[in-house]
Amino acid sequence: SQELEQSPQSLIVQEGKNLTINCTSSKTLYGLYWYKQKYGEGLIFLMMLQKGGEEKSHEKITAKLDEKKQQSSLHITASQPSHAGIYLCGAPHGSSNTGKLIFGQGTTLQVKP
Amino acid sequence: DSGVTQTPKHLITATGQRVTLRCSPRSGDLSVYWYQQSLDQGLQFLIQYYNGEERAKGNILERFSAQQFPDLHSELNLSSLELGDSALYFCASSPGTSGGARETQYFGPGTRLLVL
Numbered sequence: 767s768q769e770l771e772q773s774p775q776s777l778i779v780q781e782g783k784n785l786t787i788n789c790t791s792s793k794t795l796y797g798l799y800w801y802k803q804k805y806g807e808g809l810i811f812l813m814m815l816q817k818g819g820e821e822k823s824h825e826k827i828t829a830k831l832d833e834k835k836q837q838s839s840l841h842i843t844a845s846q847p848s849h850a851g852i853y854l855c856g857a858p859h860g861s862s863n864t865g866k867l868i869f870g871q872g873t874t875l876q877v878k879p
Numbered sequence: 880d881s882g883v884t885q886t887p888k889h890l891i892t893a894t895g896q897r898v899t900l901r902c903s904p905r906s907g908d909l910s911v912y913w914y915q916q917s918l919d920q921g922l923q924f925l926i927q928y929y930n931g932e933e934r935a936k937g938n939i940l941e942r943f944s945a946q947q948f949p950d951l952h953s954e955l956n957l958s959s960l961e962l963g964d965s966a967l968y969f970c971a972s973s974p975g976t977s978g979g980a981r982e983t984q985y986f987g988p989g990t991r992l993l994v995l
Contacts, residue, residue, distance in 0.1 A: 797981060799983070799984075801986070806967070806989075806991070807988060807989070808881065808883075808969065808986045808987055808988040808989050809969070809971075809986040810881075810986075811881075811983055811984075811985060811986075814983055816981060854922065856922075858980060858981070859924070862935070862980065863977070863978045863979075863980045864927055864934050864935035864978055864979050864980060865910055865912055865927050865934070865935065865973055865975075865978070865979020865980060865982060865984060866924050866927060866935040866937060866979075867912075867924055867984065868924065869921060869922040869923075870921075871921045872921065872922075
């Protein structure tokens with residue numbers, strides 16, 4: 767079965783620093799979603815990538831999809847305390863025409879002021 | 880606010896009991912999804928409904944069942960509860976025009992279930 771592995775599992779950065787979170791799939795990616803979660807709360811949608819080479823940005827967060835490497839990266843520029851939380855990548859399960867998503871285990875980000 | 884609502888927010892019950900979690904999708908969304916999030920298993924897909932019909936199933940236990948009603952709200956029923964069922968249960972919704980594939984899923988705030 768398909769698995770998503772996120773690295774690093776946790777990250778502590780100084781405010782203002784850049785950081786990157788990776789999400790690697792064990793099988794072919796048919797799209798990739800990034801969500802942010804505050805501990806114990808719901809998931810907030812960040813971005814969806816559908817095609818290899820696609821790159822999207824929202825404010826200071828940029829995500830890319832590398833189909834060949836079966837990997838996506840999430841990059842935060844000039845991190846702020848508001849970026850703290852758990853970042854989760856999710857992907858469609860195989861090439862199915864349903865909405866079934868599998869998720870990585872999450873990356874916990876702390877931003878020190 | 881995603882527009883997806885879930886009730887109750889918290890639920891404390893005993894082993895062997897049965898509970899019902901409720902979800903109202905975003906206005907206009909036809910697909911509803913249920914996920915379970917626990918410390919050891921992470922976020923796991925349970926089941927998807929599209930316009931009242933079951934569309935996809937994950938590793939949902941036989942003790943768990945779900946349905947989607949004509950007004951599109953959904954309920955997840957958990958029975959014969961065990962300690963290991965303690966988790967956060969999320970509902971998500973999407974338009975469902977492509978069966979849910981390649982659509983953004985918007986998550987509700989979750990129901991935190993504690994089984995004692």
